[in-house]
Amino acid sequence: MTALAARGLAARALAARALAARALAARALAARALAAALFASGLLAALPARAGEIAVIVKTVNSTFWQNVQKGAETAMKGVQGHSLTFQGPAAESAIADQVNMVENAVNRRVAGIVLAPSDPDALVPAVKKAWEARIPVVILDSGLAKSAEPYYQAFLATDNRKAGELAARALIARTGPEGKIAVMSYVAGTGSEVGRVGGFTDYVKAHSKLQIVGPYYSQSQMATALNQTADVLAAHPDLKGLFGANEPTAIGMGRAVKQAGRADRIAAVGFDGNQDLQDFVKDGTLAAIVVQGSFRMGELGVATVAKVLAKQKVDKFIDTGVVLVTKENIGTDEAKNVLY
Structure with missing residues (x-):
């Protein structure tokens, strides 16, 4: 084979490889476009x-x-x-x-x-x-x-956090009566569950009683913070009739503060969630009730x-x-046991 023929053959081979590469790139681009179209149209479920x-x-x-x-x-x-x-x-x-x-x-x-x-x-x-x-x-x-x-x-x-908050409010009003002063001990402001839960609680209280609401106070879901905040609220409001602790660590801190202050027999407190600490508070009367989610x-x-x-x-x-309202009266039932932990 002459040098000129060899160069021609090499050039044709190079052109063929380039053409194949362009075709491969085009197929890949088409595949990406098809995937995007399927995704946008909701047809991705077929994959x-x-x-x-x-x-x-x-x-x-x-x-x-x-x-x-x-x-x-x-x-x-x-x-x-x-x-x-x-x-x-x-x-x-x-x-x-x-x-x-x-x-x-x-x-x-x-x-x-x-x-x-x-x-x-x-x-x-x-x-x-x-x-x-x-x-x-x-x-x-x-x-x-x-x-x-x-x-x-x-x-x-x-x-349904709004309904759960309303359930907590009904339980608290049943124990405090429709007049007096209560405090809301919340957790992280603006969290979706907090907005619904505390919003449902406060709206129900305002619509169905004349209770004055102090707070809410935000513990950042830290038990120690909730304990200190509740202790301060109890000291600042000796006439307080009730408390709502809106999630687990907040309710635990709230319960400990009530117990340390020796005011469990004078304050109705409702917590949220159902770990062992909160169950013990219900059993000994520190908390009147807990609203427990199916975690x-x-x-x-x-x-x-x-x-x-x-x-x-x-x-x-x-x-x-779903949620269950757990009290001293029903804490031993199957309904309560199925959500407590």
């Missing part, structure tokens, strides 16, 4: 599910409420094939930036699905949107996100729901996980 990690990310790991959610999640995984479970949360509910990072990290490592209990209704929206853009299904637990986030998650499982059921249904989404099954957008 096969991706096996892998289901990441459960809660408000904090340092709470028996969320630890009970973990037990429910682990129980649900026994019926889920082809996926593994991870469970994490910040050291405190107020560590919102840490939780945002956890969600973003889960998206970056391409988990199969996310179950999230957001600590802030707005701060978590961009991270949940990233999951949606990455085609990772998200199920929200306990506290809602801003309305703008509704397209980005598949289901919201929670206590185990929340974790169990959260994982089961995201597994259904991954299996291309239809799920409801909102699922109410």
